[in-house]
Amino acid sequence: xxxxxxxxxxxxxxxxxxxxxxxxxxxxxxxxxxxxxxxxxxxxxxxxxxxxxxxxxxxxxxxxxxxxxxxxxxxxxxxxxxxxxxxxxxxxxxxxxxxxxxxxxxxxxxxxxxxxxxxxxxxxxxxxxxxxxxxxxxxxxxxxxxxxxxxxxxxxxxxxxxxxxxxxxxxxxxxxxxxxxxxxxxxxxxxxxxxxxxxxxxxxxxxxxxxxxxxxxxxxxxxxxxxxxxxxxxxxxxxxxxxxxxxxxxxxxxxxxxxxxxxxxxxxxxxxxxxxxxxxxxxxxxxxxxxxxxxxxxxxxxxxxxxxxxxxxxxxxxxxxxxxxxxxxxxxxxxxxxxxxxxxxxxxxxxxxxxxxxxxxxxxxxxxxxxxxxxxxxxxxxxxxxxxxxxxxxxxxxxxxxxxxxxxxxxxxxxxxxxx
Amino acid sequence: xxxxxxxxxxxxxxxxxxxxxxxxxxxxxxxxxxxxxxxxxxxxxxxxxxxxxxxxxxxxxxxxxxxxxxxxxxxxxxxxxxxxxxxxxxxxxxxxxxxxxxxxxxxxxxxxxxxxxxxxxxxxxxxxxxxxxxxxxxxxxxxxxxxxxxxxxxxxxxxxxxxxxxxxxxxxxxxxxxxxxxxxxxxxxxxxxxxxxxxxxxxxxxxxxxxxxxxxxxxxxxxxxxxxxxxxxxxxxxxxxxxxxxx
Numbered sequence: 117x118x119x120x121x122x123x124x125x126x127x128x129x130x131x132x133x134x135x136x137x138x139x140x141x142x143x144x145x146x147x148x149x150x151x152x153x154x155x156x157x158x159x160x161x162x163x164x165x166x167x168x169x170x171x172x173x174x175x176x177x178x179x180x181x182x183x184x185x186x187x188x189x190x191x192x193x194x195x196x197x198x199x200x201x202x203x204x205x206x207x208x209x210x211x212x213x214x215x216x217x218x219x220x221x222x223x224x225x226x227x228x229x230x231x232x233x234x235x236x237x238x239x240x241x242x243x244x245x246x247x248x249x250x251x252x253x254x255x256x257x258x259x260x261x262x263x264x265x266x267x268x269x270x271x272x273x274x275x276x277x278x279x280x281x282x283x284x285x286x287x288x289x290x291x292x293x294x295x296x297x298x299x300x301x302x303x304x305x306x307x308x309x310x311x312x313x314x315x316x317x318x319x320x321x322x323x324x325x326x327x328x329x330x331x332x333x334x335x336x337x338x339x340x341x342x343x344x345x346x347x348x349x350x351x352x353x354x355x356x357x358x359x360x361x362x363x364x365x366x367x368x369x370x371x372x373x374x375x376x377x378x379x380x381x382x383x384x385x386x387x388x389x390x391x392x393x394x395x396x397x398x399x400x401x402x403x404x405x406x407x408x409x410x411x412x413x414x415x416x417x418x419x420x421x422x423x424x425x426x427x428x429x430x431x432x433x434x435x436x437x438x439x440x441x442x443x444x445x446x447x448x449x450x451x452x453x454x455x456x457x458x459x460x461x462x463x464x465x466x467x468x469x470x471x472x473x474x475x476x477x478x479x480x481x482x483x484x485x486x487x488x489x490x491x492x493x494x495x496x497x498x499x500x501x502x503x504x505x506x507x508x509x510x511x512x513x514x515x516x517x518x519x520x521x522x523x524x525x526x527x528x529x530x531x532x533x534x535x536x
Numbered sequence: 537x538x539x540x541x542x543x544x545x546x547x548x549x550x551x552x553x554x555x556x557x558x559x560x561x562x563x564x565x566x567x568x569x570x571x572x573x574x575x576x577x578x579x580x581x582x583x584x585x586x587x588x589x590x591x592x593x594x595x596x597x598x599x600x601x602x603x604x605x606x607x608x609x610x611x612x613x614x615x616x617x618x619x620x621x622x623x624x625x626x627x628x629x630x631x632x633x634x635x636x637x638x639x640x641x642x643x644x645x646x647x648x649x650x651x652x653x654x655x656x657x658x659x660x661x662x663x664x665x666x667x668x669x670x671x672x673x674x675x676x677x678x679x680x681x682x683x684x685x686x687x688x689x690x691x692x693x694x695x696x697x698x699x700x701x702x703x704x705x706x707x708x709x710x711x712x713x714x715x716x717x718x719x720x721x722x723x724x725x726x727x728x729x730x731x732x733x734x735x736x737x738x739x740x741x742x743x744x745x746x747x748x749x750x751x752x753x754x755x756x757x758x759x760x761x762x763x764x765x766x767x768x769x770x771x772x773x774x775x776x777x778x779x780x781x782x783x
Contacts, residue, residue: 131656131657133704134656134657134700135656135657136657137655137657137658139657140655140656140657209563210567212560213560213563213564213567213568214568214572214573214577216577233556238549242545245545268545268548268549268552269548270544270545270547270548272544272545277543277544277545280543280545281545284545469656
C-alpha cells in the first residue's frame with residue numbers, strides 16, 4: 117500500500133476541490149498587495165493634510181507639511197511594486213504616449229501623473245516657496261543651488277506674492293481632495309469592476325478602499341509624527357496628536373461600518389459564490405481576515421483609541437497607546453489589502469475549489485523585495501525631510517536639557533504649534 | 537498692465553507646462569510607430585511582419601513521410617494524439633535538410649512533467665507524477681518509451697492516475713474503503729485504461745450495505761431509510777462519494 121504520509125503532505129499545502137488550470141498558481145503576488153496599500157497611504161495622508169488647509173483645522177498645523185511630504189514620498193514609491201511585478205519598467209512611459217482609454221489600468225498613468233504633478237508637487241511648491249527662496253539665499257554650498265533651481269527663478273516673496281501662494285495652495289488642496297479620492301477610489305474601481313470575480317465585484321469596493329485609505333493615511337502620519345519627534349528630541353503637540361487619534365477613530369468607525377455593510381450585503385444577496393467564499397474565509401483567510409484584519413487590525417485599535425482618547429490617562433501613556441493603535445491599524449490595513457488581492461485569487465471561478473498562495477523569500481516577487489519596496493518610501497521621506505524640512509518651530513524644547521532647540525525654518529514662516 | 541497683475545510665480549509653471557506638453561508631443565512623434573492605432577491599440581504593421589516570418593514547423597504529415605516505423609509505433613499508443621513537434625520542436629529546417637539539421641530530443645527529466653507533473657486541475661485518470669519523488673535522478677526515457685508510453689510496471693494503486701480523487705477520499709470518512717468496494721475494475725483497465733473502463737456503480741443499492749438502517753457496517757456510518765430518502769434520485773446525485781461530507 118502507498119505510504120499515507122507523503123500523500124497527506126501532498127494534499128495539505130496544495131489545492132483543494134476543483135480548480136481550473138490557470139488558477140493553481142496566483143498571478144498577482146505580494147507586489148500587487150503593496151500597490152493599493154501604498155496608494156492608500158498617499159491618499160489618506162493628503163486628505164489629512166487638506167483638513168488643515170481647507171477646513172481650517174488649526175490644531176493639525178504641526179503635521180500639515182509632514183503629511184504633504186509623506187504623501188509625496190509614498191506616491192513616488194507607489195508605482196514601483198507594479199513595475200517590479202510587470203517587469204520592463206522602461207515600457208511604462210508608453211502609457212502616456214499611446215493612451216488606451218478602455219483600460220482602467222492603462223489610465224492609472226494619467227491619474228498618477230495628475231496627482232503627482234498637478235496636485236502634490238504644485239501644492240508643496242506653493243507652500244514651501246517662501247522658505248525655498250530664503251534658503252536659496254541663506255544656505256551655503258551645493259544645496260544653495262538646489263534651492264535656487266527649486267525657486268524656478270521666482271524670488272518674489274512680497275506680502276502680495278505670499279498671499280497669492282496661500283490662495284493657490286488652498287485652491288490646489290480643494291482640487292486635490294477629489295483627486296485623492298480619484299487616486300484611491302480608482303484602485304478600488306479596478307478590483308470592483310472585475311465582474312467575473314465575486315470577491316472583488318462590488319460597487320462598494322471604491323468607497324471601502326477610500327475609507328481604509330483615509331484610516332491608513334492618518335495612522336501613518338501619526339506614526340511618522342511621533343517617531344520623527346522622538347528622533348529629533350522634540351515635544352509632541354498633544355492637542356494635535358489627540359485630534360489625529362480622534363480622526364483616526366472616526367474614520368475607522370466609518371470604514372468598519374462600510375465593510376460590515378458590504379459583508380451583510382453579500383450575505384443577504386447570497387449569490388452562488390457565497391459557499392466557496394465562506395469556506396475561504398473560514399479556512400484560507402481565517403488568520404489574515406478574522407484574526408489580523410478584524411481583531412488585531414480593527415477591533416483592538418478601536419478599543420485602544422477609545423480608551424486612550426477618552427480615558428483619564430497621563431500624556432505619556434496616551435502617546436504610547438496612540439502609537440500602538442496606529443501600528444495595529446497599519447497591520448490591519450495591510451491585511452485588508454492582502455485579503456482583497458490574494459483572497460480574490462484563492463478560490464476557483466468554478467466555485468468548487470481553493471488554492472494556496474506560496475510566498476517566496478528571494479526573487480523579484482519575494483518577501484525580501486516587498487520589504488525593500490516598503491522601506492523605499494521611508495528613505496524617500498528622509499531625503500524629502502532633509503530637503504524640505506516640514507518641522508514647525510516649537511515653543512518648548514524637550515525637557516532633558518541636554519540638547520538645544522533647533523530651528524529649521526526661518527522665524528515667522530509658520531506659527532507655533534503651541535498656540536492651538 | 538497685464539504683466540503687473542499676472543502673478544510672477546505662474547510664469548515658470550506655465551513655461552514648464554508648455555515644455556512638458558511639447559516634450560510629450562515630440563516624443564509621440566518620434567516614438568509612436570507610424571501605423572499604431574490603425575486597427576486597434578497596436579502597430580498595424582506587426583501583422584504583416586508576423587505573416588512574413590519564416591515557417592518553422594513542418595507539421596506531422598512531413599514526419600510521417602520518412603519515419604513510418606515511429607508513426608506505426610505511436611499510432612497505437614497513448615501518445616497517438618501528440619504531434620511529433622510538441623516534443624521534438626520546430627522541424628521545418630530538418631525537413632529541408634535532414635542531414636544537416638537535427639530536431640531536438642528532450643532527454644532530461646524536465647520535459648515530460650510539463651504534461652505529466654502533478655497538477656490538481658488535470659483530469660482524473662491522466663497519469664501524473666511527483667517529479668521529486670518519482671525515481672529522482674533517472675531520465676524519463678530510461679524506463680518509458682515516449683513513442684509507446686505504456687507503463688513499464690502496472691500500477692498497484694488507483695491513485696497513480698486518479699490522484700485528485702485519492703486526495704479527496706483520503707480526508708473523508710471513506711478513506712478506508714477500497715476503490716473496488718464501489719467500482720468494478722477489469723484487470724485490463726490497468727494496462728489499457730481507455731479501452732477497458734473501470735465501471736461506476738449504477739445501482740442505488742451500492743450504498744445500502746453501510747448506510748441502510750438494516751446495514752451491516754462495522755463502523756458508525758450514518759443510516760437512512762432507503763425507501764423514503766430521495767427515492768427518485770441516485771445517492772451520488774446529491775452526495776459526492778469520494779468526500780461525502782463536502783458540499
